[in-house]
Every structure is written in C-alpha cells, then in structure tokens.
Amino acid sequence: MNNFLKQKSDFLKKIDKSKKKSIDKEIIPLIESINKKQNYYTTSSCSGRVVILKKGPQKKKGTKWLYSTHKKADFRELKDSLKTIPKQELWFRQEPLILHICCKTLNDAKKLLNTARTIFKRAGIITMNKKIIIEIIGTELIHTIISRNRKLLVTEAYLKELVKEANNNMKINNNNINKFHKLIRT
Numbered sequence: 001m002n003n004f005l006k007q008k009s010d011f012l013k014k015i016d017k018s019k020k021k022s023i024d025k026e027i028i029p030l031i032e033s034i035n036k037k038q039n040y041y042t043t044s045s046c047s048g049r050v051v052i053l054k055k056g057p058q059k060k061k062g063t064k065w066l067y068s069t070h071k072k073a074d075f076r077e078l079k080d081s082l083k084t085i086p087k088q089e090l091w092f093r094q095e096p097l098i099l100h101i102c103c104k105t106l107n108d109a110k111k112l113l114n115t116a117r118t119i120f121k122r123a124g125i126i127t128m129n130k131k132i133i134i135e136i137i138g139t140e141l142i143h144t145i146i147s148r149n150r151k152l153l154v155t156e157a158y159l160k161e162l163v164k165e166a167n168n169n170m171k172i173n174n175n176n177i178n179k180f181h182k183l184i185r186t
Contacts, residue, residue: 004104007131008041011102024049024070026174027097030181037184039104040112046070046098048138048173050166052081052146055089066090072170075163082152090147092159094166096138096173103132115183119176138176140169 012035023031027047035041050073056062067073067081073094082090097120103109109125109132116123122137142165146154154162 004039008035008102011043012041026070027099027177030099030177030184033181033185034101039108041102043100043102043133044098045100046095047177048094048096048140048170050078050094050163050170051092052078053091053093054086055091072167073163075160078163079156079159082147085147085150085152087150089145092142092144092146092162092166094140094142094162094169096140096169097136097177098138099134099136101134101136103134106132108132109134112184116180118183119179136180138173140173142166142169 023045024047027045031042031045047070049068049070051065051069052067054064054066056064067078069077101112103112106125112134113123113125116134116136120136121139122135124135126133126135142162144162146152146159146162
C-alpha cells in the first residue's frame, strides 16, 4: 500500500474530534463520495449551521453554544435559548460549509479545485504537515452581536429577520453542497 492510501486509511479510522463528535447528516453523502475516490479523503467538515454563542474569556476557550442547528433554524427554539441572558456577549452566527480534502497529488488538488470553484468562490489549496489540502468555504454567512451585559441589543422583529436571512443562506448553502456533490459523482 502506498503512503497516501495508508494515511487515508489511518485517518478515516480516527475518532471524530469535533465538539459535536459526529459528521453533520446533511453532508454525509458528499463526504462518502469524496472518500470513495482513491486520490482524496476529507479531513474536516461542517455542512453549515446557525448558532447562538456565549463568548468565553478567550477566543475559543469557554465559548458555549446556547443554540445550534445544521438545518433550518426554528425561531421559537432559538428565542427559548435566550430566556436567560448571560453577562457575556451573545453572538448570532450563521456559518457556511467548510470542507477540507486531502489530495494525493498537486494535479489531483488542481482538478478538484477547478470543480469546486465552479460553485464556491472561496476555495484554495493549502499545505498542512506536508499534505496537500483543498479548503472549500461557502460565502453565505452572518455574524452579529445580539446581547451584552445581560441586555438584548436587538428587537424580536430583528431577531426574526436574522433567522429568516440565516435560513435563506442555509438553503443556498445546501443547494451548493448538492451541486458540488453532483459534479464530483460524474
């Protein structure tokens, strides 16, 4: 077995280290299709999500999700997550797809990159630990502060608009995932 195939096999056997500890259901078909290809494997992914985050004292340390979905956001559930407003800042975030794919060769990376760029504006080749990685990131996103010092900074009407826009972005994001999946299957 060559070095790339061994790395791929070893990597795909590893335990998921993400906070969620599982792959988003919405992206599993795409990931399976990529991982079936001999010259590629996925190293990390997020299908996109809508979250309310309580900021910790450091950038990632102490950050807590009060609400999170990888599907269409439900306004009532989201609003229920805001019943108790903490002192720390709360942020409403709608995040797009992010996908990292390890490629066997630079030519394999260029080929996949050309396909990805027909759909995604933010796609490029990076190197990590002597590996060739394609990074694909959707462009549909919203990041905004919604509370500080136990005070909600937005009205209910504005929060509804944020959810509406986030859900519209997630629909575009999911359509792009499906288009990319269709292209790489052919």
